Amino acid sequence: MALSVAFVALAAAFAMNLVGHRVSLKPIPLVATNFLSTATVRQAYPDLVRAGADLSDFDCYACHEKGKPPTLRYDGNGTLIIPKEHSDIVMGHGRHGRNNNCFNCHNETDLTLLQTRDGRKVTFSNSQLLCGSCHGPTYEDWEAGAHGRTSGYWDRSLGPMDRKICVNCHNPHSPHFPGRKPAPGPHLLRPVSIASAEPESDN
Amino acid sequence: MSRRSFLRTSAVVTAGLAALAASLKPLMEMNDFPTAERFMQKYYKELTPADMAKVLKRIENEVEKQYGIRPHVRDLKPMDGVEFVYCLNLTRCIGCRKCVHACVAENNESRNPEIQYIRVLEMTDGSLDVYKARHNYNPEMVPEKGFFYMPVQCQQCENPPCVKVCPVHATWQETDGITVIDYDWCIGCRYCEAACPYWARRFNWTKPEIPKDRINPEMSYLGNRPRRQGVMEKCHFCIQRTRAGRYPACVEVCPAGARKFGNIRDPDSEVSYILKNKRVFIQLKEELGTSPRFFYYFDV
Numbered sequence: 001m002a003l004s005v006a007f008v009a010l011a012a013a014f015a016m017n018l019v020g021h022r023v024s025l026k027p028i029p030l031v032a033t034n035f036l037s038t039a040t041v042r043q044a045y046p047d048l049v050r051a052g053a054d055l056s057d058f059d060c061y062a063c064h065e066k067g068k069p070p071t072l073r074y075d076g077n078g079t080l081i082i083p084k085e086h087s088d089i090v091m092g093h094g095r096h097g098r099n100n101n102c103f104n105c106h107n108e109t110d111l112t113l114l115q116t117r118d119g120r121k122v123t124f125s126n127s128q129l130l131c132g133s134c135h136g137p138t139y140e141d142w143e144a145g146a147h148g149r150t151s152g153y154w155d156r157s158l159g160p161m162d163r164k165i166c167v168n169c170h171n172p173h174s175p176h177f178p179g180r181k182p183a184p185g186p187h188l189l190r191p192v193s194i195a196s197a198e199p200e201s202d203n
Numbered sequence: 204m205s206r207r208s209f210l211r212t213s214a215v216v217t218a219g220l221a222a223l224a225a226s227l228k229p230l231m232e233m234n235d236f237p238t239a240e241r242f243m244q245k246y247y248k249e250l251t252p253a254d255m256a257k258v259l260k261r262i263e264n265e266v267e268k269q270y271g272i273r274p275h276v277r278d279l280k281p282m283d284g285v286e287f288v289y290c291l292n293l294t295r296c297i298g299c300r301k302c303v304h305a306c307v308a309e310n311n312e313s314r315n316p317e318i319q320y321i322r323v324l325e326m327t328d329g330s331l332d333v334y335k336a337r338h339n340y341n342p343e344m345v346p347e348k349g350f351f352y353m354p355v356q357c358q359q360c361e362n363p364p365c366v367k368v369c370p371v372h373a374t375w376q377e378t379d380g381i382t383v384i385d386y387d388w389c390i391g392c393r394y395c396e397a398a399c400p401y402w403a404r405r406f407n408w409t410k411p412e413i414p415k416d417r418i419n420p421e422m423s424y425l426g427n428r429p430r431r432q433g434v435m436e437k438c439h440f441c442i443q444r445t446r447a448g449r450y451p452a453c454v455e456v457c458p459a460g461a462r463k464f465g466n467i468r469d470p471d472s473e474v475s476y477i478l479k480n481k482r483v484f485i486q487l488k489e490e491l492g493t494s495p496r497f498f499y500y501f502d503v
Contacts, residue, residue: 003215008218011225014225015228025316027315030414031307036301036308036456038305038455141476141480145476146292146477146480146481147502149457152449154472154473155285159448164460169458177295179345179346180299182298182299182300183301183303183304184300184341186322
């Protein structure tokens with residue numbers, strides 16, 4: 001008799017769904033599509049040309065005069081004074097502020113060209129050759145595909161591989177790779193306070 | 204039979220039947236009851252090309268019915284002379300988690316409850332204690348000073364513990380090094396999840412929830428076709444992309460170029476160069492003898 005009472009109780013419990021509620025899930029917002037974008041940090045000159053974008057930034061002789069190298073001005077500490085026409089440039093290449101001469105990389109007599117320290121002229125569409133003239137080991141890595149971004153096909157018999165160049169990620173005037181807001185982390189089923197989720201410190 | 208014993212027996216039987224009916228109720232709510240076709244389907248390795256064509260058709264129909272999108276499902280085979288290897292540059296990773304979400308989008312992973320193949324661990328500079336790593340960091344800007352980031356996903360081991368424990372051979376290693384799962388053969392026992400030292404395998408506790416406009420219709424049988432409730436899934440090196448010659452989604456999306464992928468049997472590939480020339484410091488938990496095809500390396 002006790003057994004049948006137990007069965008009836010169990011049946012009632014099942015029927016009324018007393019145990020084993022369907023877990024109600026909190027809605028999780030979909031991740032913003034900008035986190036799914038495969039765009040590079042910056043657009044390089046070849047990208048702009050390919051996209052048919054506005055290239056007026058590269059039209060130096062719209063303002064400068066041909067055959068008349070611009071003069072550089074420095075303040076008392078030897079810091080380059082950036083003219084207001086170029087106020088978007090942050091001189092942050094190198095750690096000690098010593099890389100403060102535009103013509104370390106730009107060609108003085110033809111501003112539409114770049115120039116390595118040993119005098120080779122480099123066009124804007126081949127700027128990686130200029131970067132590589134100082135950053136040799138990194139350039140070797142880049143050539144082998146170990147540094148920098150690649151996209152497309154790993155199997156080149158099936159499709160093209162697209163190798164991004166230095167300035168797709170690094171601003172040449174301030175090349176440190178920029179930080180960014182991280183995409184949302186995992187949503188926990190049972191949220192714990194961040195404090196208890198922190199690992200205990202060793203000291 | 205006395206009147207008393209008859210009443211007692213019938214009460215017990217009635218109660219028992221009621222209990223049985225009630226306990227079977229979840230079956231009634233099952234939205235994805237197997238069709239005869241799926242139930243009778245043969246083991247993946249025994250399917251003839253004609254069988255496979257039929258199976259792919261069936262999957263396309265099922266997906267269309269459930270998610271409202273007609274997908275293109277293929278069964279891509281491993282390529283000859285190809286063995287995939289993944290290299291991840293810990294000097295370059297900034298911990299932005301874009302790979303996590305690109306992976307979710309590419310591979311039709313459930314949005315709620317969340318299933319994500321990649322975990323990004325934040326660790327203090329100078330340490331490599333994965334047990335004290337943080338998953339839930341959320342600063343305004345990454346990388347944070349004093350920390351480095353280590354994404355972990357399926358390591359595609361050469362000696363995979365997950366494959367050894369599967370009681371029904373629903374998961375195995377293919378010739379190109381990818382450990383795959385047949386979602387139609389998996390019984391959901393979760394042994395593989397327990398066996399994996401990298402916590403790379405995920406279980407579908409519910410039917411995956413994927414909004415219609417976020418479905419990736421380019422699917423493959425062993426890859427990113429939507430899973431059912433009650434089966435395992437994990438990273439498969441984006442089999443639907445990589446066996447067609449393309450890079451995985453996480454490689455494409457990494458803004459820092461920290462992720463490298465390729466064919467280790469090709470001496471000119473990026474991964475061959477990295478393993479030859481870089482400081483490749485670990486296969487994660489290499490002391491376990493799993494021999495991952497996933498390598499972490501440093502610049503300099």
